[in-house]
Amino acid sequence: MRIAIIVFPGSNCDVDLFEALHSVCNTDAQYVSYREKSLADFDAVMIPGGFSYGDYLRCGAIARFSNIMPEVVKFARAGKPVLGICNGFQILTEAGLLPGALKKNNNLKFICKTAALTVENNATLFTKQYHSKEKIYLPIAHADGSYYAEKNVLSQLEDQQQVVFRYADENPNGSLNNIAGIINERGNVLGMMPHPERAVESLLGNVDGLRVFKSLLEGKVRTKEASR
Amino acid sequence: MTIKMEMSPQEIKQKKPYLEWGLSEKEYDYIAKKLLGRLPNYTETGLFAVMWSEHCSYKKSKAVLREFPNKNARVLQGPGEGAGIIDIGDGQGIVFKAESHNHPSAVEPYEGAATGVGGIIRDIFSMGARPIALLDSLHFGEIKDSRTRYLINEVVAGIGGYGNCMGIPTVGGEITFDECYADNPLVNAMCVGIIAQSKMQKGQAKGVGNAVMYVGAKTGRDGIHGATFASTDFSDERETQRSAVQVGDPFMEKLLLEACLLLTSKHQEWLVGIQDMGAAGLVSSSCEMASKAGSGMILELDNVPQREDGMSAYEIMLSESQERMLLCVRAGFEEEVKKLFHDFGLDAVVIGRVTEKKDYLLKHHGQVVTNIPVASLTDDVLEESSREKVPARIIKRNEQPTWHPGQLAVGDVLCKMLQQPTIASKRIFTETYDSQVRTNTVVGPGSDAAVLRIRQTDKAIALTTDGNGRFVYLDPFIGGKIAVLEAATNLVASGAKPLAITDCLNFGDPNDPEVCWELHQAVKGMAAACRQLDTPVISGNVSLYNESNGTAIFPTPMVGMVGLLENVRNYLTPTVKSVGAQLFLIGKTGNDFAGTEIQKMLTGKFSGPLNDFSLTDEVKKMEKLLQANQEGLLESAHDLSEGGLAVALVELVLHNQLGLSVSVDFAGEQLFSETPGRFVVSVAPQNVAAFKKLMGTDAVLIGEVTSKRECELTYQDGKTVLNLEEAKRLWEDAIPCLMKSRD
Secondary structure, three states, rough: OOOEEEEEEOOHHHHHHHHHHHHHOOOOEEEOOOOOOOOOOOOOEEEEEEEEHHOOOOOOOHHHHHHHHHHHHHHOOOOOOOEEEEEHHHHHHHHOOOOOEEOOOOOOEEEEEEEEEEEEEOOOOOOOOOOOOEEEEEEEEEEEEEEEEOHHHHHHHHHOEEEEEEOOEEEEEEEEHHEEEOOOOOEEEEEOOHHHOOOOOOHHHOOOOOOOHHHHHHHHHHHHHHHH | OOOOOOHHHHHHHHHHHHHHHOHHHHHHHHHHHHHHHOOOOHHHHHHHHHHHOOHHHOOOOOHOOOOOOOOOOOEEEEEEEEEEEEEEEEEEEEEEEEEEOOOHHHHOOHHHHHHHHHHHHHHHHHHOEEEEEEEEEEEOOOOOOOOHHHHHHHHHHHHHHHHHHOOOOOEEEEEEEHHHHOOOOEEEEEEEEEEEEOOOOOOOOOOOOEEEEEOOOOOOOOOOOHOOOOOOEEEEHHHHHHHHHOOOOOOHHHHHHHHHHOOOHHHHHHHHEEEOOOOHHHHHHHHHHHHHHHOEEEHHHHHEEOOOOOOOHHHHHOOOOOOOOOEEEEOOOHHHHHHHHHHHOOEEEEEEEEEOOEEEEOOOOOOOEEEEEHHHHHOOOOOOOOOOOOHHHHHHHHHHOOOOOOOOOOOHHHHHHHHOOOOOOOHHOOOOOOOOOOEEEEEEOOOEEEEEEEEOOOOOOEEEEEEEOOOHHHHHHHHHHHHHHHHHHHHOOOOEEEEEEEEEEEEHHHHHHHHHHHHHHHHHHHHHHHHOOOEEEEEEEOOOOOOOOOOOOOOOEEEEEEEOOOHHOOOOOOOOOOOOOOOEOOOOOOOOOOOOOOHHHHHHHOOOOOOOOHHHHHHHHHHHHHHHOOOOOEEEEEEEOOOOOHHHHHHHOOOOOOEEEOOOOOHHHHHOOOOOOOEEEEEOOOHHHHHHHHHHEEEEEOOOOOEOOOEEEEOOOEEEEEEEHHHHHHHHHHHHHHHHHHO
């Protein structure tokens, strides 16, 4: 599987994502500049965390206008897998690929710590290796992670099992319905504030994020075998 | 904007505006008579004032700094460049430096702290290194003061705001509190980078005809005379000096970082030298680059990218606008360099050339505005030998009876001690820093030292910053030794061998002979410890004039130390791992109460003489402990510092559900003694024999890890059982509670 990692000016978790995919999962991952205009050679697209354009306007609000974004939208509309992590999630909401918005944390501060999560939906491309309602721990590192959406949107997300990850134990940022990650209706675009790419090696004390990538990668392998 | 008429050389001589810029009459006369043979004009006088400030020239501290060892087989680059570099093998080097931003942070704490971080990051990537970690050392007044709470909130936000956006993890540091820092907080930041030794850069401008290129942010009027500002005492008029504080743009710096690293790693043949425009901006970077190579330089100031209209030559040269670098580019590659930077959306402009004559020539609006020898700015500064005087408090200290806490209700005292801000949990602050980005952080904030793995190797580095005011205040020489030893014990407790240090020397007004004596003695003590540990001082800075309305801070040298683990799997943390593990205290416990946390808590001040100790013995002990760890004998290790053994024991079980049973053969008060160079380690039962054999009399068995969530402490004059959940709650809640107070 060939995965594009989109790099915007100010992205800074691109290396972490690359290492998780390349060094840990042994996958073909490529950095793709925000200036590029094609994603033709790729099987999946991932948008890393960081501070695209310094987050000087609303997080992700400038990045969505870059060259590559119409391609990402096209890629998503074609049903191919797209994963946005942290700033990537914010960009996906700004681009309209996911509903709602990420507001400033309710304590108005950047928070970097390990958050307890519940896997709410393990029937997605990105979560099939987790158990349903499994409790996992992933790092969060953001200042704007408080998920907000209109009431009707929230109830639709809940009704259609589009909430994939929910904060357990405590809600660190004020997200509505304790939402930490959501998927689109079609089930191919996942956005999440926690950082699975930071939790893929036992040396760093946590491997709970590894199965986000394994679910996607090994899922693909299985389809190939099935089609043979 | 109105254009002010600049004074003529004659008017300068008569009206002496340079006195306000920090240049003395003696220096001015020397420049006019001996160096130039004519009166300097307005711009030139400004250049001299800033280049001859203590911040840029170290004229008052140079002689003392020469006492530091700065070489050994591992040192690839010592002091004199943007940062020092040490060899860690495999063709790689670790680049690091610390710098203070005390004065800006006192006036405009958010931007002061943020630009302090930005500046130290540029020092690292100006060497060609990828910055991989940030640490800080912060010293504030007491939290009960509302202005201090404001300073803390803003400084912490500034550090996080810059580092988080840059994607460089803030992995460690320290925060302490004492009244003496109330009006003059200390904000020291350290940055650590990694470099392939073949890509090491220098800040030099050589080769006649090569281009001097300006890259990065545009120049504005911010931060003019920042270096001079940092070289004067504070008074209540400081509010008017706000324009001397710069404003940071971490997004711009992220772009600049990536562009510069692309240049230094992929296109070395285009580049001759690179330097950060830090203190004293364009003037210091350009004349230092020329001076280091023995070259001359001509600059066309009209070509300098400017953010504001009508800037004078003086303003352009002295601006400390952030996120700018100066390059010396081989003639013929100017267009390639421009294109590289333009791809990142950054300005890159040829503003001058390297010349044969060793002159520093500046042109503005077609006029020559400066024409002076390069060396007059950098090398000819009048070094000042300082008069030293032993402070009265030091002379008198032996007359005072040695202070002892006496018999204590150990449990109650310990609970109170865990709530002292210097000891209590700092999570409320460190949680606002991204400590994990770049995914190398094996051990992050809150441990003795941070541990980062080095990718593609088995190795790891350990990093710590330790500022020490209270001991240095009581005895600068012994305190200086302790400052370095404390950093070393932090690294050893993490399993790392100490390699080298950087420092920030935060002291008072150097015109005060007592301050000069303190500085000299502290440096002597630090140097002695560095020699014994074989940890040379490879970079650093001096921050003098840390006074407010005539009262100096505690003399506070900050040591940033880097250590190496040959195998990352050997890293250690304070937290004990298993029930039944045996606890050993390493090092003898004396009656060391002067300058301790318990003295402050019970008497409200620090007093008395410090006991000296043998550095040779300390080094031997640490080497044995490192060997024990390499042989796999240790499960955990923690060095003893503020609060002594009592606090250290609680810290072993803050992050798990275990307990301790401990019995010591000394009095309860000594549980709070802060004898330097001690550790508490845990050893699995099957390794106890081997460990004892190796450590000999340096290790004393004091107890074991239990499954009961309490700390049972037996000492000569009593016994205490501490509920650990309660203790943990006190330790965790103390600072959040204090920060919430309103008055």
